[in-house]
Amino acid sequence: MIATAWAVTALWYRLPVPQPARITAAGFFGLLGLATVVALFTRLRAWGLVVFLVSFGLLLTWWSTIRPLEQADWAPEVARQVTGTIGGDLLTLTNVRDFEWRSKTDVTERWTIRTYDLSKLQTADLFLSQWGNPHIAHVILSFGFEGGDYIAWSIEVRRHAGGQFSPIADLFKSDPLVIIAADERDVVGVRSNFRGEDVQIYRLRASPEAARALLLEYVLDANALSTSPEFYNSITTNCTTTIVKMMRAVGDVVPFDWRLIVNGYLPEYAYDRGALDTSLPLADLRERAHIDERAKAAGLSPDFARLIRVDVPTPTANQTK
Numbered sequence: 001m002i003a004t005a006w007a008v009t010a011l012w013y014r015l016p017v018p019q020p021a022r023i024t025a026a027g028f029f030g031l032l033g034l035a036t037v038v039a040l041f042t043r044l045r046a047w048g049l050v051v052f053l054v055s056f057g058l059l060l061t062w063w064s065t066i067r068p069l070e071q072a073d074w075a076p077e078v079a080r081q082v083t084g085t086i087g088g089d090l091l092t093l094t095n096v097r098d099f100e101w102r103s104k105t106d107v108t109e110r111w112t113i114r115t116y117d118l119s120k121l122q123t124a125d126l127f128l129s130q131w132g133n134p135h136i137a138h139v140i141l142s143f144g145f146e147g148g149d150y151i152a153w154s155i156e157v158r159r160h161a162g163g164q165f166s167p168i169a170d171l172f173k174s175d176p177l178v179i180i181a182a183d184e185r186d187v188v189g190v191r192s193n194f195r196g197e198d199v200q201i202y203r204l205r206a207s208p209e210a211a212r213a214l215l216l217e218y219v220l221d222a223n224a225l226s227t228s229p230e231f232y233n234s235i236t237t238n239c240t241t242t243i244v245k246m247m248r249a250v251g252d253v254v255p256f257d258w259r260l261i262v263n264g265y266l267p268e269y270a271y272d273r274g275a276l277d278t279s280l281p282l283a284d285l286r287e288r289a290h291i292d293e294r295a296k297a298a299g300l301s302p303d304f305a306r307l308i309r310v311d312v313p314t315p316t317a318n319q320t321k
Contacts, residue, residue, distance in 0.1 A: 004033025068176035068229035084219035097182035120146035185304035192295035200289035205315035
C-alpha cells in the first residue's frame with residue numbers, strides 16, 4: 001500500500017500527459033494496488049504479486065529517466081546558478097545576486113562578479129526565516145570577512161516564473177535545486193522587509209579555518225550543480241540537509257537528529273552541540289535573534305549587515321556549555 005500510494009502520487013505529479021490521462025493512470029495504479037492486497041488473501045496471491053511487481057518495476061524504470069531541466073523560464077531570483085574559481089587565497093564568484101527590492105515583486109535585478117580574500121574570512125552566521133509554521137524554516141548561512149563584507153548562501157527551489165513552492169510536489173522531482181550567493185540585504189532583506197517572514201540570526205562558534213572549509217564546500221557544490229543539475233527534495237535534499245552534507249564533507253561530526261528535518265528547531269540543536277553562545281540561556285538567544293525591527297529600520301541600506309547584528313551575542317572560540 002505504501003508503494004501504491006507513492007506510485008499514484010508520482011504519476012499524478014510527473015506523468016507528462018494532460019490531466020485526464022494523469023487521473024486515469026494514477027487511478028489505474030491505485031486499483032491495481034488494492035486488487036493486489038485482496039489477491040494476497042486468495043489463491044491468486046502469486047499472480048497478483050507478479051503483476052504488481054512488474055508494473056511497479058516499469059514505473060521505477062520510467063522514474064529513473066526523469067532528469068532536472070537545465071534551461072527554462074525560471075523565476076528571476078533563481079534564474080542563475082553561482083559558480084566560483086579559486087586562485088590562492090582569492091575566491092572569485094560569478095553570478096552573485098545583488099537585487100534591489102522595493103516590494104515582493106518590484107525589483108531591480110543585478111547579477112555581479114565578486115572577489116573575496118579567503119585569508120580575511122572571520123565568521124559564519126546562521127539565518128532562519130519562518131513564514132507561518134514555527135516548525136519549518138528556510139536556512140541561510142552567511143560568511144563574514146574583515147572589513148564588514150558578508151556573502152550569504154541560500155539553497156533554494158529553482159521555481160519556474162510564476163510557480164509556487166509545494167513541499168509535497170517537490171518530493172516528486174518537480175523542481176531543480178539551486179545555490180544562490182547574495183548580499184544579505186538582498187536574500188535576507190527581501191524576507192524580513194517585504195515577504196513578512198520572521199527572520200532570526202545566530203552567530204556560530206566557528207573558527208576561520210572551519211568557516212573557510214565550509215565556504216569552499218559551497219563553491220564545490222555550486223560548481224557541480226552548474227554542470228549536473230539535481231532535484232530539490234523537501235526531505236532529503238533541501239536547505240538544511242545539503243548544509244549538513246557539506247559539513248560532514250569537511251570533517252565535522254553532525255549526528256542525525258530529528259531537528260535537522262524539522263528545522264525550525266535547528267537553534268536548539270546547534271545550542272546543544274555548543275555551536276552557539278552557550279553563556280546565555282537559549283531563550284535569551286532566541287529573543288535577541290529576531291532581526292525584523294532592526295532590518296526594517298536599516299531599510300536595506302549598505303550598512304544592513306552590521307545593523308541587523310546589533311545586540312546579537314557572538315560566541316567565543318573557547319566557550320563551553
